[in-house]
Amino acid sequence: MRCPMCQEESVAPTLKVGAGDYSACPACGGLYLDPYPAQQMNAVFEGDAAAAEQQALEVARHDYFLRHLIRIEKHMKRTVQNWRLMEIGCGSGVLLQAAIKRGWHADALELSPELAEIARQANPTAGVTVANVLDHTNGAADYDAVMALDVLEHVLDPALMMGNCCSLLKPGGLLLLQTPNTSSLRFRTQGAAWDMMDPDQHINLFSPRGLQKLLERSCFEIVTMHTVSGTGMETGPARLTAAAKQWLLDRGKLGNALCVLARRRS
Numbered sequence: 001m002r003c004p005m006c007q008e009e010s011v012a013p014t015l016k017v018g019a020g021d022y023s024a025c026p027a028c029g030g031l032y033l034d035p036y037p038a039q040q041m042n043a044v045f046e047g048d049a050a051a052a053e054q055q056a057l058e059v060a061r062h063d064y065f066l067r068h069l070i071r072i073e074k075h076m077k078r079t080v081q082n083w084r085l086m087e088i089g090c091g092s093g094v095l096l097q098a099a100i101k102r103g104w105h106a107d108a109l110e111l112s113p114e115l116a117e118i119a120r121q122a123n124p125t126a127g128v129t130v131a132n133v134l135d136h137t138n139g140a141a142d143y144d145a146v147m148a149l150d151v152l153e154h155v156l157d158p159a160l161m162m163g164n165c166c167s168l169l170k171p172g173g174l175l176l177l178q179t180p181n182t183s184s185l186r187f188r189t190q191g192a193a194w195d196m197m198d199p200d201q202h203i204n205l206f207s208p209r210g211l212q213k214l215l216e217r218s219c220f221e222i223v224t225m226h227t228v229s230g231t232g233m234e235t236g237p238a239r240l241t242a243a244a245k246q247w248l249l250d251r252g253k254l255g256n257a258l259c260v261l262a263r264r265r266s
């Protein structure tokens with residue numbers, strides 16, 4: 001099979017990991033569900049109770065979202081001036097709200113109708129569309145930035161998602177992605193017990209090399225790639241400890257998730 005992440009045909013046998021649910025691509029070291037699903041699984045956040053639970057989690061991660069937003073702003077080299085942000089998978093809209101407060105015009109795609117409604121009520125100026133990014137193929141290339149945190153691993157066709165992100169962004173626009181990391185210390189030490197190996201939700205799990213290939217085969221050049229660890233919910237002294245641990249792990253690209261900032265080529 002052609003790897004959904006690096007697009008290479010396997011030249012060596014794929015390695016079964018995790019009770020036969022995942023195969024490891026010998027070319028990039030990413031993991032993909034085997035057998036590969038015909039449809040995307042999105043049941044997890046459906047219903048009011050799941051939406052409320054997700055909202056509480058996102059509120060606790062507000063500062064974490066803000067740090068991602070500020071990372072984008074720093075690379076745009078100017079103060080925010082009517083910039084346009086598209087968030088893919090906005091959940092209850094906590095990041096949208098933070099962006100709007102900082103002067104962005106922000107829109108979003110969200111799969112869950114319940115979460116999209118919460119996001120709309122919290123952000124009346126945002127255009128929140130209930131849609132899968134894979135179906136959103138008619139972008140007008142008028143966004144300055146696109147963010148997708150913890151989305152890529154759920155998507156059936158990562159290359160199509162990248163193409164659709166290209167069609168949303170202005171030339172030179174920035175894409176920020178975060179997704180689990182198969183080069184992480186956790187996967188290296190826990191193997192099949194790594195909690196990101198979740199066949200009900202995660203279809204593709206990327207290595208740094210697989211993510212780099214996916215982006216470069218699309219319209220992007222990588223600006224920065226680093227790894228993150230921790231929950232993003234730490235505060236006070238725990239936040240300092242988490243930051244130190246993250247810095248140490250990132251020196252070997254060993255953090256639990258990859259965070260990449262990429263620029264659409266002109």
Ligand SMILES: [Zn+2]
Binds near residue numbers: 003004005008210
């Ligand atoms: Zn691969």
